[in-house]
Amino acid sequence: QALTTIDARSPVPKYFQLREILLDLIENELTVDAPVPSERELAARYGLSRMTARQAVEHLVSEGRLYRVQGKGTFVARPKIDMPLRLTSFTEDMRARGLTPGSRDLGRHEIEATVALGRELSVEAGSPVYVIERLRTADGVPMALERSHIPAHLAPDLLTESLVERSLYDLLASYGLVLDRGEQVIEAGIADSNDAGLLGLAPGSAVLLLQRHCWAGSVAVEYAVSTYRADRYQLRASLDIAS
Template sequence: MEHGADRVIDGPTPKHTQLREILRRLAERELAPGAPIPSERELARRYAVSRLTVRTAIGKLVDEGLLSRVRGRGTFTAARRMELQLSLMSFTTEMRRRGLRPSTEILSTATEVPSAETATALRLGDREVASKLSRLRLADGVPLAVERGWYRSAAVPGLFDLDLTQSLYDQLARNYDIRFDTAWQTVWAEAAGRETARLLGIKTGSPLLVFRRISSVRGEPVEDMTSWYRGEHYQVTMQLDRNSPESGPLPNHGGRP
């Protein structure tokens, strides 16, 4: 890894700046996307600098999006961004299609009265309860998204008795004959709040892509789900043509949550 110019020396340029540029060259030219970089201890030993200097250099590159920290695993070069499909494909199916191993952690379940906006989206009666499900979605052990969804309780009785660590859409199809055929989806950018950042293993304020999807089957809305995706891992590409209908707000559902 270390070449002639890749040394940290005493001089007018701060050592953390010198090390940052060494690590930049490493990430951009030598390592594959998603590859681990040496540990802080190894970098400190190799370049004869303090752990604080290493931490500062890495932190700058994390802020730039060139490196990514994964809590409990280390620091990695940024993976190539994955395309997020604006479709009704489930997270589990999408990750398997990419050759990744999907997994899910259940964060919370509850049956309660939702916000007025969700009640309108799901066409619930006054003070009618719904099933609330929050999950952390991972691929190859890396947390990629936090999902917080509401479901019409009458349409999915016993939802929380299912194995919700598996594909929810597969479970809905198998147990309730629910196969979503239409959905309205809204996308926006957002800075990560403290709790979402903690779950995703990123810094508070990091960029997120947020998707709100209201899914229906045979014209009846069943799901109102919002997903927060790590912005450095994803991009969205859409094809537009002159004859496409103009996009607009969610009909009869209000605006963004």
């Protein structure tokens, strides 16, 4: 049952009660980009101080549920994409959500592995490695920057294939490289001006930094470094009891 009033005797902080009321409004009554009542209106409506109303709104802004526009007010944000922490491709993830995946080619080259890159991909330093840089989009909206590194000998013609409408993982499968294990590290980060420009964010916006290693059997196939928009993604993992 949704809360509709603030319970002054509840041990739950008032701002948190107001947050729940607003969440219910966001999820059930308002549409994306709809305005939410001003802090002054919220304070009056629920018998709270302006400061408490602001605290609730600020909480929802920092959670990415609301966004502010200077001089205009506060609005309902687009729900984030819930990204399962599994070995899936961007293409699969977007399709599973009814979105159309796309890519913009930001460059592909062959490089010689440095010692560090060689270690990531279990190849000797100096071995040829393909680097594929893409801006990933969902329904045409920039979502992530991805730089994939793949040992060249595993997929010799990879750089001649177009990846604009094609999944890299599908293409790798056509070389017999069926990925069956991965490892991913996720960190919080800040978009620099270049990344922010490509992702359509203000410089200094929060991003998620992902590093993924994946294997086909015992062969290291991809080492990817990605920057995902933190305003558009949340990560979901199912937690098993440690054995």
